[in-house]
Amino acid sequence: MAKFMLLAFRNVFRNRRRTMMTLFMVGGGVAGLLLVGGFFSFMFWGLRESTINGGLGHIQIFTADHFNRDEVRVLDTGIDNWRQVAATVKTGGHVRGVAPRIEFYGMVSNGDKSSVFMGSAVDPDAESSMGFTTHFASGRNLDGKPGGEVEALIGAGLAKSMNVKVGDGLTLLAMTSDGALNGVDVQIVGIVVSGVAEMDARSLRITLPAAQRLLQSDRVTNLVVGLDETENTDQVSAELSPRLLGLPQKLVLKKWIDLATYYKQVRSLFSMIFIFLGVIVFFMVLMSSVNTLLMTMFERTREIGTMLAMGTPRAWIVLLFMVEATLIGILGAIVGLVAGNMLGILLNHSGIHLPPPPGNTVPMSFKVLHVPSLMIGSSLLVIVSLALASILPAIRASRLQIAEALSHV
Amino acid sequence: MDEIVNVEAVSRRFPLDDSPAHHPAHSFVSALSNASLRVSAGEFLAISGPSGSGKTTLLNLIGCIDQPTSGCIHVDGVDTSKLSPTAMATLRREKIGFVFQTFNLIPVFTAAENVEFPLLIQGIPSGERRERVAEALESVGLTARAQQRPDLLSGGERQRVAVARAIVHRPSLVLADEPTANLDTHNATQLIDLMHGLNRRLGLTFIFSTHDARLLEHTERIVRLCDGQVVSDSSSKGVSCG
Numbered sequence: 158m159a160k161f162m163l164l165a166f167r168n169v170f171r172n173r174r175r176t177m178m179t180l181f182m183v184g185g186g187v188a189g190l191l192l193v194g195g196f197f198s199f200m201f202w203g204l205r206e207s208t209i210n211g212g213l214g215h216i217q218i219f220t221a222d223h224f225n226r227d228e229v230r231v232l233d234t235g236i237d238n239w240r241q242v243a244a245t246v247k248t249g250g251h252v253r254g255v256a257p258r259i260e261f262y263g264m265v266s267n268g269d270k271s272s273v274f275m276g277s278a279v280d281p282d283a284e285s286s287m288g289f290t291t292h293f294a295s296g297r298n299l300d301g302k303p304g305g306e307v308e309a310l311i312g313a314g315l316a317k318s319m320n321v322k323v324g325d326g327l328t329l330l331a332m333t334s335d336g337a338l339n340g341v342d343v344q345i346v347g348i349v350v351s352g353v354a355e356m357d358a359r360s361l362r363i364t365l366p367a368a369q370r371l372l373q374s375d376r377v378t379n380l381v382v383g384l385d386e387t388e389n390t391d392q393v394s395a396e397l398s399p400r401l402l403g404l405p406q407k408l409v410l411k412k413w414i415d416l417a418t419y420y421k422q423v424r425s426l427f428s429m430i431f432i433f434l435g436v437i438v439f440f441m442v443l444m445s446s447v448n449t450l451l452m453t454m455f456e457r458t459r460e461i462g463t464m465l466a467m468g469t470p471r472a473w474i475v476l477l478f479m480v481e482a483t484l485i486g487i488l489g490a491i492v493g494l495v496a497g498n499m500l501g502i503l504l505n506h507s508g509i510h511l512p513p514p515p516g517n518t519v520p521m522s523f524k525v526l527h528v529p530s531l532m533i534g535s536s537l538l539v540i541v542s543l544a545l546a547s548i549l550p551a552i553r554a555s556r557l558q559i560a561e562a563l564s565h566v
Numbered sequence: 567m568d569e570i571v572n573v574e575a576v577s578r579r580f581p582l583d584d585s586p587a588h589h590p591a592h593s594f595v596s597a598l599s600n601a602s603l604r605v606s607a608g609e610f611l612a613i614s615g616p617s618g619s620g621k622t623t624l625l626n627l628i629g630c631i632d633q634p635t636s637g638c639i640h641v642d643g644v645d646t647s648k649l650s651p652t653a654m655a656t657l658r659r660e661k662i663g664f665v666f667q668t669f670n671l672i673p674v675f676t677a678a679e680n681v682e683f684p685l686l687i688q689g690i691p692s693g694e695r696r697e698r699v700a701e702a703l704e705s706v707g708l709t710a711r712a713q714q715r716p717d718l719l720s721g722g723e724r725q726r727v728a729v730a731r732a733i734v735h736r737p738s739l740v741l742a743d744e745p746t747a748n749l750d751t752h753n754a755t756q757l758i759d760l761m762h763g764l765n766r767r768l769g770l771t772f773i774f775s776t777h778d779a780r781l782l783e784h785t786e787r788i789v790r791l792c793d794g795q796v797v798s799d800s801s802s803k804g805v806s807c808g
Contacts, residue, residue: 160679160686167674463670466631467731468659469687470652559631563666564622 161473165480169488172453179449180489183539186438187493188500190535193434195501195525197427202526204424205387208417211351212277212289214256214381215390216397217416218242221407223379231261231334235376237406243380245404249397251389256283257377259368263331265311265361267319274315274361276331278368287383296323296347299364307367309343314358316348323348329361333373341371352513353419387413435535439542446546450482454550461554462562471555478554482547483540490536497535501525569640570739570771571605571628576637578623578794597623599794600637605773607738610765612782613775615791621775622743624791628773629662629741630654642738659687663732665742665774669724671716677727678703678712684735702734703727706760722753726760733764742774746781758784 169176209215222234236242236257243255259278264271281301291298294313309327311319321327323345330340343363351357369375384393390412401408414421454461461474509523578598598620605611613621626632627639630646631654638647642661646654658664663684671680678699685695703709706726716724725745732740742761746754758781765772782788790798 160682163679164672164674171674459668459670460672463664463666464672464683465655466629466658466664467684467687468655468657468662470655473687560626563631563670 161477162480165477165484168477168481169484172456175449175452176485179446179485180492182445183442183486183489183543184492184496186442187490187535187539188497190431190435190438190538191493191497191531192500192504192525194431194531194535195497195528196523197431198526198528198531199524200427200521201420201424203522204420205413205417207352208420209387209413210288210290212284212291212381213413213416214287214289215384215387215413216382216394217411217413218246218380218382218401218408219378219411221409224409230336231332231372232259232374232376232378233334235259235374235378236380236408237376238404239377239380242401242404242406242408245400246380246382246397249393249400251384251386251393253383253385254283254287256280256287256289256381256383257365258379258381259365259372259376260378261331261368261372263329265315265319266328266330267321267325268328270319272315272318273359274311274329275359276329276361276363276368278363278365280365287381289383291347292350292352294348294350296345298347299362300346301364303366307341307343307363308346310347310349310362311345312357312360313348313350314354315361316345318358321345329363329371331371333371334376335373337373339371339373341367343367390414435538439538442539442542443546446482446485446543447549450478450547450550451553453481454478454554457554458557458562458565461557462559462565465557465559466563474555475551478551479544479547482543482551486540486543487536489543490539493539494532494536497532498527501527568607569604570607570609570642571603571773572640573601573603573624573628574638574640575600575602576624576627576634576639577601578620578627578632579635597794598627598634601791601794601796602637603789603796603799605771607771608765608769609771609773609787610762610785611771611773611787611789612785613773613789613791614777614782615775615797616777618793619791620794621777621791623794625741625743625773625775628739629664630658659684660735661738663735663737663740665725665728665732665740665745667744667747669716669721669728669748671724671727671731673716676713676715677708677719677723677730680716680727681730681734684731688735690735698734699730702730705733705764706730720753721749722756725749725753725757729757729760729764733768733770737770739771739773742772744775744777746776746778754778754781755784 220234220236228234239257246252246255257280261276263274263276265274281299299308299310325345327343327345328340329343330338333339351360384390394410394412398410464474505524510520511523513520576598577600579594579596581594601624613624615621627634628641630641638645641657644657649657681699681702682695685698703712706729708723708726708730711719711723719727746757749757761772762784764770788800789796
């Protein structure tokens with residue numbers, strides 16, 4: 158068998174120019190997939206981390222009722238004893254911090270104009286301790302210290318529509334947990350940009366105590382848990398679930414992936430695009446390799462006839478062609494892996510930025526991740542493609558009429 | 567002596583692709599017509615005749631790489647007309663050695679590897695293969711050129727490698743189709759002498775085709791073909807004229 162493999166290996170380099178062209182084609186396919194897949198992976202990674210660090214966190218804790226029914230009154234499905242829950246969660250491994258949140262909505266007015274807002278009440282210290290980032294168009298973050306004016310951050314779109322700037326005052330109106338209307342004056346300390354225009358047109362953020370005063374409730378909507386690494390999410394979630402069972406309120410854990418709808422949609426869309434590209438590369442390699450291998454077969458007709466005349470089993474001829482094609486696939490994959498990774502390194506150091514995607518306002522870095530599973534997958538794709546491409550030439554070679562093959566010129 | 571080949575009233579016709587459908591009688595060409603031949607083990611036999619006389623067709627039929635349209639052929643006692651393609655391949659692999667006009671060596675293999683190939687496909691262990699390859703190359707005087715690839719060998723050397731490849735698996739029968747056609751007179755004479763020597767020394771049966779009159783002088787038995795028919799046989803036995 159070693160000799161047989163040697164024959165296949167030497168046959169690969171028989172027509173060096175043609176083999177080089179095939180290797181470039183196969184390698185180009187692999188490199189292309191690595192670059193596109195690596196860029197998509199970078200995009201997924203960036204979107205994942207920005208989604209998590211933008212405030213989603215790795216895990217969120219809600220009451221079970223939050224998902225079972227709509228709130229009749231503000232915060233009536235909120236967490237009562239959230240300080241106890243937060244303390245329990247903080248004792249777990251890999252937990253960087255726990256931040257309470259209240260999600261609410263209401264009207265915001267500057268005296269001349271009113272608009273709907275989607276409010277979020279946060280503990281600024283807890284949020285920053287978990288590394289959650291806020292992008293400011295102007296101003297600063299909320300101050301967690303009690304007392305003084307109620308501070309607010311508003312989205313850039315909302316600030317524009319309300320015609321306000323940092324230092325201006327606004328009035329917030331919202332329903333309390335008792336169903337009454339309550340209001341609070343706030344001072345804008347910062348204008349934020351989330352990257353999503355629709356979000357910036359409605360978002361408003363105040364501190365947790367201010368929101369609890371406005372809504373007349375000590376409850377919070379949820380607790381956001383930040384971890385040291387995103388990869389630890391499943392492990393921490395599995396460890397936390399049983400520990401929350403002993404608490405008075407029935408609570409549920411939601412991992413970031415369950416809540417990141419936009420991330421999932423983007424990933425799903427781009428995964429389909431990548432699969433489509435993979436299919437194109439697969440057929441491109443397949444069709445051009447069939448042509449090359451058929452040419453090889455015709456050139457070696459007399460040699461195949463000689464081998465068959467000597468009594469070589471026809472299955473050996475099939476195997477020989479398939480092994481040769483598979484070897485080309487393996488060599489092409491190696492060429493592609495080297496080229497793809499080197500180009501990836503070059504691109505990563507080029508500092509190229511892409512224009513913001515639709516609905517976003519921030520330009521995107523053009524970077525490529527080196528993903529081992531992508532390297533294995535792309536390599537297997539072209540190797541299988543080459544092996545399949547060899548079937549037709551291999552079968553035709555094995556079915557040659559010996560007498561005709563021997564007289565082939 | 568034992569009979570190694572028995573060709574009985576064999577005909578071989580080839581269909582013509584461009585023959586008119588309404589003339590079935592003209593839809594084929596007859597390469598061999600009612601030919602008969604008996605060859606004993608250890609014979610050194612030349613098949614002679616002009617181009618198109620059916621020499622290659624007859625060798626192909628004896629070598630089990632083609633099947634007759636009618637008649638039957640026995641090789642080493644086996645009726646080849648009743649064999650499946652796989653059984654024919656096995657027969658060729660084990661009992662027949664081939665030498666071709668254009669040498670037909672595998673260009674990416676060395677001389678030794680080319681000679682080794684018939685043993686490889688028989689599944690003979692590597693140690694034994696090495697010994698037999700060395701023996702075969704020695705018998706054709708090419709031990710020193712064992713590691714050269716065919717493109718570095720002269721025409722005469724290539725054909726001697728082909729002979730070594732044909733005898734390495736100790737076949738009952740060696741078939742050579744115009745083995746000297748691509749060689750100059752000196753190399754051709756050397757090759758015939760080599761084949762003759764192997765025939766005498768090892769008792770191998772050689773059947774080769776040629777239309778080179780100079781080479782026929784070295785041959786004890788000459789079968790002449792003309793228009794697909796055996797027209798003469800220099801030995802008294804087995805003569806059959808169609």
